[in-house]
Amino acid sequence: MSRESQITAVKPRSPLGGALAGFCGRIEAILVGDDKSGLPPDELERRLIELGFVEGARVEILHEGAFGRDPIAVRVDHATVALRRREAMAILVT
Amino acid sequence: MTITADPAWHFALVGTPNSGKTALFNALTGKRQKVANYPGVTVERKSGALKTPSGRVITLIDLPGTYSLRARSPDEEITRDVVLGRLKSETAPDLIVCVADSTNLRLALRLVLELKRVGRPLLLVLNMFDIAAKRGVKIDIARLAAELGVPVVTSVAVRRGGTEELLRRLDELAPGCANATVASTWQAPDSAELRAAQRQADAIIRSTIHMPAPDTLTAKLDAVLLHPVAGLAILFLILFVMFQAVFSWAQPAMNLIADGFATLGAFTHSTLPAGLLQSFIENGVISGVGSVVQFLPQILILFLFILLLEDLGYMARAAFLMDRIMGGAGLHGRAFIPLLSSFACAIPGIMSTRVIDNKRDRLTTILVAPLMTCSARIPVYTLIIGAFIPDRLIWGWASLQGLVMFGLYTAGIVSALGVSFIAKFVFWRDDPSPPFMLEMPDYKLPRPKSVLIGLFTRAKAFLTRAGTTIFGMMVVVWFLASFPRPPVGAAGPAINYSLAAMIGRAIHPLLAPLGFNWQISVALIPGMAAREVAVAALGTVYSISGGAEAAQQIGHVLAGQWSMATALAFLAWYIFAPQCASTLAVIKRETGSWKWMAVTFGYMMALAYIAAFATYHIAVALGAG
Numbered sequence: 001m002s003r004e005s006q007i008t009a010v011k012p013r014s015p016l017g018g019a020l021a022g023f024c025g026r027i028e029a030i031l032v033g034d035d036k037s038g039l040p041p042d043e044l045e046r047r048l049i050e051l052g053f054v055e056g057a058r059v060e061i062l063h064e065g066a067f068g069r070d071p072i073a074v075r076v077d078h079a080t081v082a083l084r085r086r087e088a089m090a091i092l093v094t
Numbered sequence: 095m096t097i098t099a100d101p102a103w104h105f106a107l108v109g110t111p112n113s114g115k116t117a118l119f120n121a122l123t124g125k126r127q128k129v130a131n132y133p134g135v136t137v138e139r140k141s142g143a144l145k146t147p148s149g150r151v152i153t154l155i156d157l158p159g160t161y162s163l164r165a166r167s168p169d170e171e172i173t174r175d176v177v178l179g180r181l182k183s184e185t186a187p188d189l190i191v192c193v194a195d196s197t198n199l200r201l202a203l204r205l206v207l208e209l210k211r212v213g214r215p216l217l218l219v220l221n222m223f224d225i226a227a228k229r230g231v232k233i234d235i236a237r238l239a240a241e242l243g244v245p246v247v248t249s250v251a252v253r254r255g256g257t258e259e260l261l262r263r264l265d266e267l268a269p270g271c272a273n274a275t276v277a278s279t280w281q282a283p284d285s286a287e288l289r290a291a292q293r294q295a296d297a298i299i300r301s302t303i304h305m306p307a308p309d310t311l312t313a314k315l316d317a318v319l320l321h322p323v324a325g326l327a328i329l330f331l332i333l334f335v336m337f338q339a340v341f342s343w344a345q346p347a348m349n350l351i352a353d354g355f356a357t358l359g360a361f362t363h364s365t366l367p368a369g370l371l372q373s374f375i376e377n378g379v380i381s382g383v384g385s386v387v388q389f390l391p392q393i394l395i396l397f398l399f400i401l402l403l404e405d406l407g408y409m410a411r412a413a414f415l416m417d418r419i420m421g422g423a424g425l426h427g428r429a430f431i432p433l434l435s436s437f438a439c440a441i442p443g444i445m446s447t448r449v450i451d452n453k454r455d456r457l458t459t460i461l462v463a464p465l466m467t468c469s470a471r472i473p474v475y476t477l478i479i480g481a482f483i484p485d486r487l488i489w490g491w492a493s494l495q496g497l498v499m500f501g502l503y504t505a506g507i508v509s510a511l512g513v514s515f516i517a518k519f520v521f522w523r524d525d526p527s528p529p530f531m532l533e534m535p536d537y538k539l540p541r542p543k544s545v546l547i548g549l550f551t552r553a554k555a556f557l558t559r560a561g562t563t564i565f566g567m568m569v570v571v572w573f574l575a576s577f578p579r580p581p582v583g584a585a586g587p588a589i590n591y592s593l594a595a596m597i598g599r600a601i602h603p604l605l606a607p608l609g610f611n612w613q614i615s616v617a618l619i620p621g622m623a624a625r626e627v628a629v630a631a632l633g634t635v636y637s638i639s640g641g642a643e644a645a646q647q648i649g650h651v652l653a654g655q656w657s658m659a660t661a662l663a664f665l666a667w668y669i670f671a672p673q674c675a676s677t678l679a680v681i682k683r684e685t686g687s688w689k690w691m692a693v694t695f696g697y698m699m700a701l702a703y704i705a706a707f708a709t710y711h712i713a714v715a716l717g718a719g
Contacts, residue, residue, distance in 0.1 A: 030285075038452060038529055042285060049288040050161040051531055052201055054296070062313075066322035067418040071427070071530060073320060077296075078305055079198050080316075080534040082414045082427075087529045 016059060016074070017088035023061045025093040027053060032090040044090060051083075052076040053091050102143075103152045103268050104185045106176055108209065109193035110202050111159035112407070112535035114221040117544050118193055118251035119156040122261075139172075146265040147258075155187065161201055163208055164282045167450070177212055178278060188271040189215045189264075196226035196233065196248070197536060199303065203295035204288075206242055211280040215271045216244050219260055223248040225538070230306035238302040252541040312536040316411070325415050332408075336399045337503055338496045340392050340472065347391035355384025370576070378572030381633050383565055390557070392476070393469045394549055396438055401548045405540035409434070410532055417530050423511040424518030425462075426455040427530040433459065433510070436466035437503075438552070440677045443468075444684055454522050460684060461517055461694055462510035464677050465670065467503045473629040474668050475502055481649035482661040505669050509701065571631045575616075594635065608667065608703070609660040609710035659713035666709035672698030 013028040030048055032041035039047070053059075053076060062080065063073040071084045109115040123142025140156040157176055158169035165171040172181075179186025192209055194202030199220075206218055220226070220233065239246040247263045250256030283291065299305070319325050359380045366372040403409055412434070417427030425433075428450050436443030443463045450456040467475075479495050488494050574594040581591070598616035605615050617631040633648045636655075652661070672695055682691040 044529065045285045046164070046283075046288055047166075047529070047531060049285060049292060050164075050201070050204075051533065052292070054289055054292045056293075056296075063316060063320040063414075064322065065414065065418045066326055067422075071414060071417050073316070073414060073534060075308065077200055078308055079200060080312075081531065082410070082417075082534055083531045084417070084421075084529060087531065 013092040013094045015089040016061070016091040016093045017072075017085040019061055019093070020069070021061050021064045021072070023059075023093075025059055027055050027057045027059060027091060028094050029055060029092045030090055031092055044087060048087070048090060051081050052079055053081075059091070059093060103150065103188050103271065104155065105152055105189045105191050105264070106155045106157055106187035107191050107193055108157050108173060108177060108205075109159055109221075110161055110195075110205060111533060112198075113159065113193045113195045113202060114251050115159060115193040116156060117541055118219070118221055118249065118257070119154065120544050120547050121251040121257055123154055144261075146261050146268070148265050150265060150268055152264060152268070154191075155184075161205060162283070162288075163212075163280060177209070177214075178280065179214075186275075187214060189217060189267060191217050191219055191264075192244075193219045193221050195535075196220040196223045197229060197231055197309070200292075200295060200299060201533075203242070203298060204292050206244060207291045207295060208280070208283065210242075210244065211278065213276040213278040213280075215267060215274045217263065217267060218242065218244050218246045220246060220248045221251055222538075224250045224253065224256070229309060230304075232304040234302045238298065241298045241302060252543070309536045315537055316534075319408070319411055320414060325411070329412055329415050332399075332403070334500060336396070337500050338493070339399070340395050340499075342493060342496065344391035344395050348388045351388040351390065352384065355380055355388070359384070373576065374569075374572060378568055378576075379565070381630075383561070383568060383630070387557070390553065392472050393438065394553060396469055397549055397552045398545070400434060400438060401545045402540050405538065405544060407535040407537045410534045413530075413532055414534065420511070421530070423515040424458055424522070425511070425514050426450055426452070426459070428532065429455060429459040433463060433466050436463040436468060439468045439470065440464040440466065440674070441680045444677070444680050447684070457521075457685065457690065458514045458517050460681055460690065461697075462514045464672075464674065464681075464694065464698060465506050465510040465513065467506045467669070470674070471668050471671060474671075475499055475665065477629050477632075477649050478652070478661050478665055481653040482656075482658055502665060502669060509669065513697065513701075568630055571616075571635075575635055607710075608706040609657070609663045609714070610667075610706075611656070611660070613655075614660075614664060658718035659710050662713050662718070663706040663710035667702045667706040669705060670698045670702035672702050 016023075016025075016027075019025075030045055030053060032045050057077050058075075060075040061072050062075050065071050069085070071082050072088060073080055073082050074088070107115050107119055119140065119142065122144045142154050142156075144152050144154055146152060155176065157173040160170045160173045162170075163174045163177060165174040175181040176184050176187065177190060190209055190212065192202070192206050194206070206216070209216055218239075220235070226233070235246050235248065245263065245267065247260050249260045319328060359376050362376045362380060363372065366375060403412070409430075413427040413430040416430045420427060420429060429447070432443045432446045432450070434443075435446050440463045443466065444460050447456045447459045447463070450459060479498050483495050483498050486494055488497070571594070574597070575592050577593060578591060594616045595612065597619060598612035601619075602610070602612045602615045605618075613632065613635050616635055617628045619631075629648070632652070636648055636651045656664075678691050678695055681694055682688060685691070
């Protein structure tokens with residue numbers, strides 16, 4: 001019980017990869033876990049940053065693919081980036 | 095190269111993907127462009143000359159687009175090495191011209207901050223400034239230049255006079271460039287440095303740029319074009335229209351070219367005395383080259399579609415829509431563009447797989463690219479379909495011939511997906527698939543000038559090929575089909591005594607189970623040089639055996655000599671058409687290994703044989719033998 005409340009207290013943030021189309025929010029952190037992405041965690045983090053996924057940036061999920069709602073098209077500030085949900089799990093948003 | 099002896103200035107164009115860099119390069123250099131390769135690698139080197147208002151001649155190099163100098167693909171390595179002056183064959187640029195899309199500066203400004211560390215003189219070009227102004231983007235240019243510590247100039251690559259200001263600034267900056275380079279402090283940034291740089295760029299944007307709401311037109315279009323159902327339907331509709339267009343719009347122009355060559359052939363026939371020379375010019379040269387050149391209109395229409403979709407910004411959307419479908423088959427969404435280019439020709443397609451930075455994805459794409467129906471198969475398909483498939487409408491609007499064509503293309507795509515799916519299990523069972531991340535640019539109206547320059551380049555390449563490789567092969571085929579001469583008083587067509595007949599008959603037993611006659615066996619040999627040569631070879635083989643009239647109507651002759659089953663088996667063989675030597679050569683070069691070349695050749699040969707065999711026997715069983 002106390003553990004559960006701790007989790008919600010520490011992170012009301014959730015991964016962008018789990019959000020649905022229409023989601024609007026702000027990036028809290030880029031945190032690459034062991035998500036079986038094809039890239040080493042550090043490389044994935046750098047690529048996400050190079051595409052503008054930086055803490056504080058506004059994000060909005062504009063579109064989803066037809067199969068498994070994947071990939072997603074995300075507005076990051078004023079640009080639109082397509083990526084798969086698996087990689088978007090590393091983007092924590094509120 | 096004489097670059098070292100050249101006193102002119104060398105400037106390099108760098109920029110993020112979709113910054114309009116190539117349009118700017120085209121606007122600045124026009125047709126004074128040279129396309130070559132960097133030595134040792136297969137990255138295209140595009141350079142061109144431009145003259146500033148004061149008469150200074152500047153060599154401009156267009157570098158592959160990148161978000162960072164942290165190279166992740168062979169293309170980006172070239173950009174990094176040229177910018178850093180590490181490439182021995184290349185003069186280090188006197189000035190780095192960083193091109194940015196004025197409507198989308200966030201990532202570009204981070205790149206500028208990174209480029210500053212290189213220590214070379216730097217100029218930031220705010221490209222597409224007209225679109226930004228129209229959309230209400232307000233940029234305090236003087237302040238932006240001050241905060242970045244880099245001179246800034248605006249440009250509109252696509253409008254006349256839109257680059258005047260840029261040219262003037264290049265003139266101003268050129269004299270100071272020579273001695274302005276300081277030691278480079280660049281090193282590959284880690285994630286903390288990238289974050290810090292992006293934050294700095296964001297702070298500069300906040301203080302110097304007013305960004306209005308995002309492009310509403312793009313948002314409205316995307317609501318439809320990226321819709322899970324409607325978007326896919328529209329994508330397939332576009333592809334369907336594309337193939338109908340290739341098949342029917344090109345017809346009048348093709349007839350015109352065919353008539354032209356026929357007239358030329360008839361003129362030669364009546365002017366030159368009968369004999370070997372007449373036969374060589376008429377049957378070897380004119381009918382051979384003519385039967386290939388007449389496909390120029392189809393190739394141009396196909397490239398017109400590809401270039402328009404690319405300039406429109408639709409290609410990234412197509413990759414988005416196709417990612418999951420292709421991902422299921424083990425392909426990367428980004429493979430869509432190389433595979434789409436492979437519809438024109440597998441060679442540029444395979445070369446453009448360089449945009450895929452992951453080796454595994456790249457190899458899979460290379461492996462299946464030759465299965466995309468390249469334009470060299472169009473002559474073969476058109477010929478056989480025209481001769482054997484009735485020209486009528488079904489459902490009142492769709493041409494049956496067009497539908498068969500569409501079916502052949504679909505068969506190629508389906509087999510490509512199948513092969514890559516199998517490759518995933520054979521070669522890369524334990525590897526997790528790498529990410530798909532792609533910026534989607536705002537929609538933009540294609541620029542006629544850019545599209546025309548693109549079309550011009552393709553037409554030139556095709557005609558050069560027709561004039562050299564194909565012409566050479568035609569001479570060989572004519573020779574094989576004409577010598578040795580038949581003995582005096584021999585019965586039957588002369589070609590039956592020729593070398594070609596001997597070779598054809600030698601490999602015929604292997605191909606007979608597919609319903610192929612020896613003429614087809616002969617035509618497949620020169621088809622190795624280029625797939626479309628098979629048509630010209632058939633023309634030569636049949637025109638020499640059937641007289642001048644036959645040369646003008648290869649299709650008519652084939653319809654009389656082949657059974658429907660043979661024709662369909664031939665089409666099935668050409669879905670795979672494993673015998674294109676230049677494709678195999680480019681696979682060897684791009685993968686740097688004989689293994690992948692052998693794998694490609696082997697699996698395509700096997701599939702072609704099985705498909706043709708099955709088609710022939712099913713057709714015979716159904717009574718088309």
